[in-house]
Amino acid sequence: MPELPEVETFRRYFERTSLNKRISSVSSIDGLLLKDKQDPKSLAKELENRLLAGSGRHGKYLFLITSDSKYLIIHFGMTGYLAYLKDGQDIPRYTRLLLGFGDSSLAFVNTRRLGKIFLYSDRKSFLKKRNLGPDALKIQKCDLRDRISKRKKPIKSALMDQSIIAGIGNLYADEILFQLSVHPRSLCVELKENIYEKMSDKIKYILTTAIERHAEIRQYPGTWLLPHRKKGYPCPRCGGKINIIKIAGRTTYFCPQCQKYQKRLVY
DNA sequence: ACGGATGTTATTAA
DNA sequence: ATTAATAACATCCG
Numbered sequence: 001m002p003e004l005p006e007v008e009t010f011r012r013y014f015e016r017t018s019l020n021k022r023i024s025s026v027s028s029i030d031g032l033l034l035k036d037k038q039d040p041k042s043l044a045k046e047l048e049n050r051l052l053a054g055s056g057r058h059g060k061y062l063f064l065i066t067s068d069s070k071y072l073i074i075h076f077g078m079t080g081y082l083a084y085l086k087d088g089q090d091i092p093r094y095t096r097l098l099l100g101f102g103d104s105s106l107a108f109v110n111t112r113r114l115g116k117i118f119l120y121s122d123r124k125s126f127l128k129k130r131n132l133g134p135d136a137l138k139i140q141k142c143d144l145r146d147r148i149s150k151r152k153k154p155i156k157s158a159l160m161d162q163s164i165i166a167g168i169g170n171l172y173a174d175e176i177l178f179q180l181s182v183h184p185r186s187l188c189v190e191l192k193e194n195i196y197e198k199m200s201d202k203i204k205y206i207l208t209t210a211i212e213r214h215a216e217i218r219q220y221p222g223t224w225l226l227p228h229r230k231k232g233y234p235c236p237r238c239g240g241k242i243n244i245i246k247i248a249g250r251t252t253y254f255c256p257q258c259q260k261y262q263k264r265l266v267y
Numbered sequence: 268a269c270g271g272a273t274g275t276t277a278t279t280a281a
Numbered sequence: 282a283t284t285a286a287t288a289a290c291a292t293c294c295g
Contacts, residue, residue, distance in 0.1 A: 003273055032291085060274080078274050079292085094292090112292045114274060153284060162275085171273050249286075251271080272294085281285080 002060055002076030004136055004167030005210035010082045011057050014064065017084035018099075018106045019055070023047050023066075025100035033096050033110065033117045046070060046119055047099070058127060058135050059166025070121055077114030083107040136167035136203055144203075145196035148188050155191060156184035157248040168203070170250045171226060172210070176202055177254065178225040183261040184252050185245075229253045 002010075026044035034043060051067035064072040074097075083092050085105045091098060097108040097117060108115070120126045134143060147165065148158050158164055159173040168176070177184045179202050182195065206224075213219040217226050228236050235242055235255040245252050 006273075075274085077291090078272065112272085112274095112290090114291065116275085151283085157284085160274095169273055249288095250274095270295095272292100275290090277289085278287085279285100280287105281283100 002080060003169035003172050004060060004207055005215040007057055007060050007062050008211050009215045011055050011062055013082055014055050018052055021101040022051050023099050024102045028095045028098040030096035030113060032113050033115050035116050035118050038119055043119060059132055059162055070119060071123055073118040073120060074108055075116040077112060079112045080110035080115050083109055131163045132166045133164045136165050137207055139165055141197050141200040144200045149193060149196060151188040154185045154247055155182060155188050156252060158188050174253050175206055175225050181259050183259045184247055184254050186261055
């Protein structure tokens with residue numbers, strides 16, 4: 001469940017449960033998820049006896065900041081969550097990293113092992129190395145327009161491209177375009193320039209509303225697409241049939257009645 | 268049993 | 282330099 005709102009929800013969960021705890025042990029490390037030539041032993045050594053002093057997030061990446069200013073960075077891939085465990089609670093199945101605090105612990109659970117774990121001492125260099133664009137919640141209107149409007153790819157592909165804007169994935173891209181009444185295949189360069197101001201507002205509205213509702217899709221407004229993003233469900237706006245197509249290899253839900261293909265001649 | 272799934276990345280090609 | 286298409290990764294679920 002890991003696009004920006006889910007990851008932000010995990011970050012807040014971390015702040016509530018694990019902030020200022022001291023890491024006394026590191027275990028259940030899945031070496032497959034360790035990136036940039038980290039190995040389980042050295043990771044454990046780097047983290048042990050450190051305090052969890054803060055947190056951050058950029059796009060879909062979660063940052064846990066230690067007392068010596070190291071960043072333990074977690075990416076959830078397609079699945080996963082954090083679980084704070086009181087002493088005696090069972091360690092969840094598919095736990096890939098367990099930070100022990102003595103009387104409790106924090107588990108990073110990642111069923112499909114497509115998640116990633118990094119350890120960096122500098123946030124900037126990490127963003128650069130991963131080639132991440134600005135965070136979707138912080139991006140400025142004109143920046144969004146500048147980064148997208150000249151592209152010759154479908155708007156949905158651009159929204160999901162983490163180097164253009166970080167944090168939006170398949171589900172929220174569909175929601176954003178549904179609420180903007182834009183066909184997901186519309187080429188960026190063919191959209192009217194003034195759509196990008198509206199898009200910036202929509203992105204912020206949708207992501208903040210999702211975060212307020214703890215990224216629980218059932219709690220989203222009934223006017224949104226996401227609660228209806230299932231095969232055979234009608235469009236919440238016009239009652240028409242939702243179409244399912246593929247864009248950039250991903251299943252795309254949209255309403256052909258509400259989301260007309262936007263076209264503008266360009267020279 | 269086959270195909271698909273909230274993601275990223277390498278490869279190959281246009 | 283951009284972009285698309287495809288596969289691969291690992292595992293569960295319907």
